[in-house]
Amino acid sequence: MEITTRALRQLADDVDDQHREAMATVHEDLREVHFGETSRVLARSRRRFLRDAGLGGAVLTLGSTLVPMARLMPAAWAQETLSDGDLAAFAESVELAAVEAYSAAIDTGLLDGGVVDVAEIFRRHHSEHADAFGAVASDAATGEANQAVLDVFAPQIGEAADQDALLQIAQDLENGAAATYYFSLGVLQDRDAALAAATVLPIESQHAVVLGQALGQDLEEYVPTFQGQEGALSPREYPVNG
């Protein structure tokens, strides 16, 4: 299933318009979720966020790089406690890493006009997500991209030979984000926090669909039967201050 550049550009414009509209209140909404009257519920231990068994030497292909599974699976998340601010700061850092990844992809000059439009829109989405999570993280926010995430993706972008290679990296990033939010739903105890994650996961998934179609992938490749946690990013392995 393929999509034309013109159609892609049109879709990108539509996405941008509605995204801006939707973002109008997200800062306040997210702040309320995390620091409103429900905030004390969120202040509890996040041990489950950091639990599960590791998978030894298993590896997963992330773009063109084989990454030890232990770096990707939340199973390896440490036996330590993360606060709400820590979690929000981690999300902020990952979103900012995505912003930089899209910028780097655009700067390669390998993307055609229509795809650049899409990349710019998705980059802006991630930037606005980062702003929102930064506001939630408050003092824990760093305003910096997650260096460990960039250490994985930046070399791939630099070595990308063509547009498809870059789109594949972007899709990997979006799928990784969706998996991370999926796993977080098995960790966050508060219903409002879970609802917030549940409204973000589908959007990252839809980004992955658009990128998959641009890559000309088979339908089954970008529409799995179940969302899983493969590729989820661990805050321990990808620390905020990397």
Add this chain to the structure above:
Amino acid sequence: MNYSRDEVRRQLRASRADQAAALGPWRDALARLFAADRRSSGGPGTSAAAKAHLLGVPSRRGFLKIGGATVLGAAVLAACSDDGETDVAESGLPADATTTTADPADVEFDLDLLRTATSLEILAVSTYQTAIDSGLVTNPDVAQAAVLFRDQHDDHAGALQQATTDAGGTPFEEANTFLQDNVVTPALDGLTDEDSVVRLALDLETAAAETYAWAAGELSTTTLRQAIMGIGGVEARHQAVLRGFLDEDQVPVAFLPVDDRVPEEAFVGADGGSGAGADGGDAGGDTTTTTAGGSSTTTTAGGGSTTTTVGGSTTTTAG
């Protein structure tokens, strides 16, 4: 003075939770009964419900919400709750789709949501099959998607039925009657071309995706929340694909709304009935349920007609 149905339901849930707290020994017994096949590292004595009893605070489900405010006395309970490990199976659903919460009110509502989700999946399977058989789908890409999505919804239904069993309930095996009668059947009668078929599919996918996202904020265990979004995320992908067929923006918002979730009339209760009937029925008179975005509205006149809007489609049925 008018009361919204949502507010009434909130108050009913709070009352149920308060009742459960007052009936401590009964609740503990029921908790053990409902949690008989659940994994709990500390056993029933360390469940969230048991801790709630010991601490003298409501369970997590019992957070009393009044006018949007949340009474947070039970934060202590939440902090003490120790959910089990997440164990994701090949199916995509956690192998043990429950954790330690054993409050009967929680379990009851969880089962309502699981049954409702199952009924949506079964309805989607039958609707896609009808679309495939209609002869209106001519684009090979659309046909391929319809077959794949039908099969995936069938898998989702199976997973949800298993989760229902794991949670101590009886798996639901029928399509959602309310949506079938008020949305799908009227729409099927009006299908004229491929776009109308895709539009109907998109309406159902939207209702499912947004219902599941909303449910993720309602289910009482982290495992069930994760499980429902293991499916909800896929429904969102379906949405994106279908929107593409309609030349619509495939990712129209940055955060999935929950405005188009199914109306409460579509909820499937323990008796297999839906919505208000599961809770004893409406008190009578006209009732209107309007979600925040205004895009999912159900108006039921006292003994009269029912008008339902789901995913932008509006239907009216005689009472």
